[in-house]
Amino acid sequence: MERLSHEGRGVARDEQGKTCFIEGALSGEWVIATTQKTRKRYNEASVTEVVSASQDRVAPVCEHFGRCGGCRLQHLDHHAEVLFKQSRVQEQLHHIGHLSHLPEPDAALCEAPEGYRRKVRLGVKWRRDGRLILGFRAAQSAQLVDIEQCPIMESRLNVLLPSLRRLLETLESRHIGHLELIAGDHSVALSMRWLRDRKRLPARDQQRWIAWGEDHNVAVWLQDDQGFIPLSSSEDQSLQYDVTISSHTVDAAHQDESQVVSLSFGPEDFLQVNAGINQRMIRQALDWLSLSADDTVLDLFCGFGNFTLPLAHVAGRVIGVEGIVVQVERARANAANLTTLKGEVTFMAADLNQPVNWGKLGLEDGVDCVLLDPPRAGAEVQVQQVTQLNPRQILYISCDAATLARDAGLLAAQGYSLVRWGIMDMFPRTAHVETMALFQR
Incomplete structure (x- = not known):
């Protein structure tokens, strides 16, 4: 590998001199890769075997690395990652x-580098066989990767995932696009993206959301095309x-x-x-x-x-x-x-x-x-x-x-x-x- 591209992929050239961007490869490594896409000016590939590893390669901390599209540099030592970003800006x-x-x-x-993210968006989808998928988008795909835990999420958000999954499996209506979990210093909120008019949310589902929020001390919001409304009965919904x-x-x-x-701030606001x-x-x-x-x-x-x-x-x-x-x-x-x-x-x-x-x-x-x-x-x-x-x-x-x-x-x-x-x-x-x-x- 000659270097890392701006998005963190290894860059190499084939025997004809054509550029190849290789997912999962690091600068200085020798790898065996499988071509995924062939384009006129370059190819895209992914690593199948690392023949000679970089000294900056580390074991990813997340079991979903390589499938989830969220963290592409978990295989790179954090200090080396920071130097890469600095050189890229320069x-x-x-x-x-x-x-x-x-x-x-x-x-x-x-x-x-772990446990820092205080706002996350989780995709929600039910497969044809009825199985729930709750997680993040796969790398370079609209498909979802089902997750149980995420190492970069704040712990206060991670602990909510098992009960949230159980709640979703009890709902009558499945017209949900995504969920956002948001942590303030002293409180946590959840925003549920409802894909229908808010009046069509089943009453029993609404009560289930409210009860879940009360059980876990989470302010629950519904977002539809008209905006955000609180579902929780708590007087103070602020973060x-x-x-x-x-x-x-x-x-x-x-x-x-x-x-x-x-x-x-509110659930709709941009947050660092x-x-x-x-x-x-x-x-x-x-x-x-x-x-x-x-x-x-x-x-x-x-x-x-x-x-x-x-x-x-x-x-x-x-x-x-x-x-x-x-x-x-x-x-x-x-x-x-x-x-x-x-x-x-x-x-x-x-x-x-x-x-x-x-x-x-x-x-x-x-x-x-x-x-x-x-x-x-x-x-x-x-x-x-x-x-x-x-x-x-x-x-x-x-x-x-x-x-x-x-x-x-x-x-x-x-x-x-x-x-x-x-x-x-x-x-x-x-x-x-x-x-x-x-x-x-």
């Missing part, structure tokens, strides 16, 4: 962003997590104090799935930006305030902008519940896939800093426009190295330099990588 910043001189990356933010801001970040004069920012990395990512963002009470910060793609509200503990003014209205409402409610904010904080809804008239939103005087945390498609429109606000620094949080590199190139063309960057291992055992990049001019 390569794309060079080749796509055309950034010739990169600073050395900061140390990667890493946590334990919540805390972010602790270290004392030196908040106020250098109060070394013995730390601030706790509590954020509530790795709680430990999210906590450290926020602290690193505050550390890199080194803000003061004189600074105005614009937080784009702000969600329900994951970065905005911690920022408002150190900056004088923070404006959070999000395209999903329900998350803007949640962010405002989160801000209203905080009594420790040092600065003014405002949330507004805007389509960030389109140009925004910042002057009409009261930012005609510009801002000191912009934080971007876009989805995988990146922030191409805003990167080309937001420099009109003349920020002295832009902090970009990326979940896709290719779109980060594209947008980094656009920022470079406008006079911004990449002065600091590093990866955050938000999704261990997978090829997905989160990156933080600081640009200044």
Whole structure:
């Protein structure tokens, strides 16, 4: 194997020089592989035997590895996995962003590679013979792999699977698309995707869901085409997590104090799935930006305030902008519940896939800093426009190295330099990588 591809497959060439992507192979190995698909420019194959193994090969911790499509890098040592992700981001910043001189990356933010995922989606299907399949999609397939346990899920979610399976087998109606299990710091919720009108959920099934939720202290939600509604009778259906801001970040004069920012969210909200990395990512963002009470910060793609509200503990003014209205409402409610904010904080809804008239939103005087945390498609429109606000620094949080590199190139063309960057291992055992990049001019 010459190297690993961006998605974590081994890359080799056959006798005619044609590229072959081999699932399950690692860089430097000799393997025997079976061709699965033949294409014009390349072939796709999977390992049938490892002839000479890499020193970085380890035994997968999950019995479903190789069939489940969730964790493609369980056979790669975690330290080697992090180095692979780091080199991949570096390569794309060079080749796509055309950034010739990169600073050395900061140390990667890493946590334990198992037991980290606090939100998961489980597919639900009944076979023709009546057997229930509850699990994740197979690799490169729409088929489901039946699972009993998942080593990357939080333990509070794993323990629910046996009783959840028993519940599903008792239901009268099988019009269920998927289930989502979500863990807050102090509570757990389940969202059931119902494929019919909510009025057609059998009453006895509804009672079974409610009873299961009460037995396991889980808030149960139904999701249909109209949205989300709670099935549980509990008055408090909210989920919540805390972010602790270290004392030196908040106020250098109060070394013995730390601030706790509590954020509530709903089952429909986007959530950073790795709680430990999210906590450290926020602290690193505050550390890199080194803000003061004189600074105005614009937080784009702000969600329900994951970065905005911690920022408002150190900056004088923070404006959070999000395209999903329900998350803007949640962010405002989160801000209203905080009594420790040092600065003014405002949330507004805007389509960030389109140009925004910042002057009409009261930012005609510009801002000191912009934080971007876009989805995988990146922030191409805003990167080309937001420099009109003349920020002295832009902090970009990326979940896709290719779109980060594209947008980094656009920022470079406008006079911004990449002065600091590093990866955050938000999704261990997978090829997905989160990156933080600081640009200044």
